[in-house]
Amino acid sequence: MADFKTHLLVAAAGSGLAATALVMSGPFSHQAVMGYFTLGVIGGLLPDIDSPTSIPIRIAFATLSVVAGFLVAFTFGKHYSLLELLILWAGCFLIIRYGLLNLFTRLTTHRGLIHSIPAGIGFGLATTALVFHGFRSSAIDAWLCGLFVTLGFIVHLLLDEWYSVNLYGKKLLKKSFGTAFCLGSLKQPLGTVALYLTVSGLLLCCPSPRPVAALMADRTQSAVTQRLWPGAAWFQGFLRRVTPASLTSR
Numbered sequence: 080m081a082d083f084k085t086h087l088l089v090a091a092a093g094s095g096l097a098a099t100a101l102v103m104s105g106p107f108s109h110q111a112v113m114g115y116f117t118l119g120v121i122g123g124l125l126p127d128i129d130s131p132t133s134i135p136i137r138i139a140f141a142t143l144s145v146v147a148g149f150l151v152a153f154t155f156g157k158h159y160s161l162l163e164l165l166i167l168w169a170g171c172f173l174i175i176r177y178g179l180l181n182l183f184t185r186l187t188t189h190r191g192l193i194h195s196i197p198a199g200i201g202f203g204l205a206t207t208a209l210v211f212h213g214f215r216s217s218a219i220d221a222w223l224c225g226l227f228v229t230l231g232f233i234v235h236l237l238l239d240e241w242y243s244v245n246l247y248g249k250k251l252l253k254k255s256f257g258t259a260f261c262l263g264s265l266k267q268p269l270g271t272v273a274l275y276l277t278v279s280g281l282l283l284c285c286p287s288p289r290p291v292a293a294l295m296a297d298r299t300q301s302a303v304t305q306r307l308w309p310g311a312a313w314f315q316g317f318l319r320r321v322t323p324a325s326l327t328s329r
């Protein structure tokens with residue numbers, strides 16, 4: 080399997096490529112594109128979160144515990160004393176950092192259902208629904224967030240698959256082949272059904288994908304056909320663009 084660093088690097092490359100395409104194609108703000116990029120990288124790390132030694136999951140739980148602690152403190156800030164807030168904050172931190180994390184690692188087996196295509200789609204849909212309802216974003220923004228998560232996720236699965244082919248060679252292709260890029264698990268029929276039900280449920284929580292589909296079709300077509308290849312000359316006006324204005328005006 081590819082290790083954490085490789086996954087991080089490939090996720091950043093894939094997500095960066097998609098983000099660049101977005102910048103080229105449309106009226107997206109740079110902050111928004113940076114946000115999509117980050118979500119793509121996170122998506123690329125998500126499939127391995129069920130590993131007990133997973134670095135991203137430890138970071139995620141540690142961050143979540145700190146953030147949740149602060150949120151609790153802010154929410155009750157007006158009503159309680161500093162000492163009481165500190166106790167609330169610490170309690171929240173401990174419950175998430177130790178309680179939830181332990182529960183999570185016990186409930187999931189590594190490369191189980193989370194390491195699958197439907198899970199990747201589910202994480203994307205959950206992101207879309209959360210961004211749309213939670214942050215009151217536009218449908219297009221919400222869908223792009225979700226799409227980047229799923230994109231990073233799928234890139235991760237493909238990379239694992241590619242590694243399993245390459246490490247063992249074609250003749251020795253064995254058990255691990257096909258396990259990375261799967262649609263569910265026959266060993267966990269109930270879990271698989273639950274996963275598909277969850278994904279369907281999440282889809283119902285998302286806004287209509289029509290605007291984003293129309294936008295994508297339109298933009299990709301124009302961007303790819305018009306800007307894939309350089310115009311009359313390569314890097315036209317590049318020198319002028321990189322030379323400081325003071326030099327050229329002299």
Ligand SMILES: [Zn+2]
Pocket residue numbers: 080126127194235239
């Ligand atoms: Zn993996």
